[in-house]
Amino acid sequence: MRFHIITIFPDIFDSYLNESIIGRAIKNKIISIKFYNPRDFIKAPKNNYKPVDDKPYGGGPGMVMRAEPLLKAFDFIYKKISLGHSHTGEAKSKKNKILTINFIPSAEKFTTSYAKTISKKYTDIILICGRYEGIDARVDKILKTKKISIGDYVLTGGELPAMILVDCVSRQIEGVLGNYESLEEERVSSSEVYTRPEVLKYNNKNYKVPKVLLSGDHKKIEEWKKGTK
Numbered sequence: 627m628r629f630h631i632i633t634i635f636p637d638i639f640d641s642y643l644n645e646s647i648i649g650r651a652i653k654n655k656i657i658s659i660k661f662y663n664p665r666d667f668i669k670a671p672k673n674n675y676k677p678v679d680d681k682p683y684g685g686g687p688g689m690v691m692r693a694e695p696l697l698k699a700f701d702f703i704y705k706k707i708s709l710g711h712s713h714t715g716e717a718k719s720k721k722n723k724i725l726t727i728n729f730i731p732s733a734e735k736f737t738t739s740y741a742k743t744i745s746k747k748y749t750d751i752i753l754i755c756g757r758y759e760g761i762d763a764r765v766d767k768i769l770k771t772k773k774i775s776i777g778d779y780v781l782t783g784g785e786l787p788a789m790i791l792v793d794c795v796s797r798q799i800e801g802v803l804g805n806y807e808s809l810e811e812e813r814v815s816s817s818e819v820y821t822r823p824e825v826l827k828y829n830n831k832n833y834k835v836p837k838v839l840l841s842g843d844h845k846k847i848e849e850w851k852k853g854t855k
Contacts, residue, residue: 627799629659629792630703633755636661638785651802664695679758688759696765726752726771729787733773745798755784816851
């Protein structure tokens with residue numbers, strides 16, 4: 627799986643993506659993550675100022691990301707993966723199938739189920755990280771992007787949603803999780819988990835691990851987990 631992230635702040639991703647499971651998957655070449663800064667696709671004027679945003683038509687607060695730099699970045703990615711200039715959010719060739727995603731709070735909610743689907747269906751995922759008040763709507767219309775939301779709230783930019791999607795989708799790819807972690811991914815999850823000590827003393831009170839978890843009865847333990855989801 628190859629992730630292509632269009633962002634004006636690529637350095638934001640460094641720490642998170644280079645650590646733990648995702649960092650290991652990149653090192654082992656199970657996934658790859660490439661960044662494309664829209665500013666790099668703007669012809670620099672004499673003062674070297676490369677604006678990626680502008681005032682919205684019709685007025686309103688804030689600025690909007692311009693279409694041209696984003697579309698040029700998109701075209702560059704398509705060339706890079708040998709698909710030419712086909713302007714569609716979902717395209718395929720003999721070896722590649724690509725999905726282009728834009729993050730919008732009011733869009734369809736991202737789920738683990740959807741992550742599993744796209745991890746099997748696509749070889750390349752292009753993520754557009756909007757900023758300011760969003761991106762020029764013509765980008766979505768031209769590229770026919772898939773609009774995704776990670777929740778009913780507004781963030782400063784699309785970088786955090788992109789990290790969440792990369793993390794969740796990567797976990798569905800064979801080889802990213804270790805054998806033990808893969809097993810746990812498919813087991814019944816619970817909102818309550820415990821570890822040693824069996825009795826935790828805090829502020830003169832004892833907090834015990836539920837007896838069922840100490841019973842060794844796996845059927846009862848799984849039933850207990852279902853009840854605490």
